[in-house]
Amino acid sequence: MGRIIAIMNQKGGVGKTTTTVNLGFALALAGKKVTLLDMDPQNHVAISLGLENGQGGLDRILLEGDGLDEHLIVVRDNLKMISAGDNLADFETVTVGGASRGKALKRAIASSSLMADDFVLIDCPPSSGLLCINAMFAADELVIPVSGDYLSLQGLSRMMQILKRAETVLGHRIRVWIVSTRMQLNRKLTEQVRLKILKYFPGRxxxxxxxxxxxxAECPSFGKSIFDYKDKSAGAEDYQSLAQDLLSGRTS
Ligand SMILES: Nc1ncnc2c1ncn2[C@@H]1O[C@H](COP(=O)(O)OP(=O)(O)OP(=O)(O)O)[C@@H](O)[C@H]1O
Ligand SMILES: [Mg+2]
Structure with missing residues (x-):
């Protein structure tokens, strides 16, 4: 079994989807077998890759019990994805199943071909509802994107509280990685935010x-990853380097 990683922050617009798609591509280009799961009803992973959402995906898996393998879409060599589907938002309000409805995604992964992947990356919505709980329970690791602004730091501390509660329910730790996103390196605030997270989360x-x-910012409108859109850009360089961080556990 490979690494199952949820890309999560309840703050919106911090770069969760950009990270899921481009980190996934970088890992696939490095020869790893990767599947992206779009747990956000906004369908941003499929849209970013220029794919149709029409056939259903995680909505049917979580609401109707379809198998994950029925909904796999091949994106390119080593890379597959499962889209959100049109009705995934309905899952947030499911009440049947009690506490076990938080483990629906974990169960679905356990009985699928994803167990043979090197990486499963789960793009989460900007919320802390049932979809995120499912992602957290299914994952062994979280990647929390934090953009270089003050409110993003607030999102991070909220995330850590949610994580603590989830770990208590699960009875085991979830490894957390923080990634600095959308960094404007000529800005003082950006540097201050980076220093704060380094201080409070050493080794993470x-x-x-x-x-x-x-x-x-442009590549989703062309339905392409940064590697297919501009492979010589700073964005391509950064996501390739981030993939190496994750492969080797390289932290600051
Ligand atoms: N490093 C970056 N440089 C420039 N633009 C970026 C960068 N990262 C993300 N963006 C842009 O910022 C916006 C928000 O990014 P993204 O959709 O990845 O965030 P998100 O956390 O997934 O948002 P949501 O909470 O809505 O799911 C998008 O328009 C995206 O193209
Ligand atoms: Mg998103």
Whole structure:
């Protein structure tokens, strides 16, 4: 069994989807077998890759009990994905199943071909509801993107509280990695935020900082990863380096 990683922060717009897609591509290009799961009803992973969402995906898996393998879409060599589907938001309000509805995704992964992958990356919505709980329970590791602004730090401390509660329920630790995203390195505030997270989370902050880069903002509109859109950009360089951090556990 490989590494199952949820990309999570309840704050919106910090770079969760950008990180899921481009980190996933970088790992696939490094020869790893990767599957991306779009746990966000906004369907941003499929949209970013220029794929159709019409056939259903995690909505049918979580709401109707379909198997994960029925909904796998091949993106390129070593890389597959499962889209959110049109009705995934309905899962947030499911009340049947009691506490076990938090483990629906974990169960689905355990009985699927994803167990043979090197990496499963789960793109989470900007919330802390049932979809995120499922992602957290399914994952052994979290990647928390934190952008270089003050409110992003607030999102991080909220995330750590949610994590603590989840670990109590699960009875085991979840490894946390923090990644600095959307960094404007000429800004004082950006540097202050980085120093704060390094101070409070020693050994947890991945070394690579993802710079604010216009090509990263543009590539979803072309339905391409940064590697297919502009492979010589700062964005491509940063996500390739981030993949190496994750493979070797390199932190600052
Ligand atoms: N490093 C970057 N440089 C430039 N633009 C970026 C960068 N990272 C993300 N963006 C842009 O910022 C916006 C938010 O990024 P993204 O969608 O990845 O965040 P998110 O955390 O997934 O958002 P949500 O909470 O809505 O799911 C997008 O328009 C994206 O293209
Ligand atoms: Mg997103």
């Amino acid at each position: 902050v991945l070394t690579t900082m993802i710079r604010e880069n216009v090509a990263l």
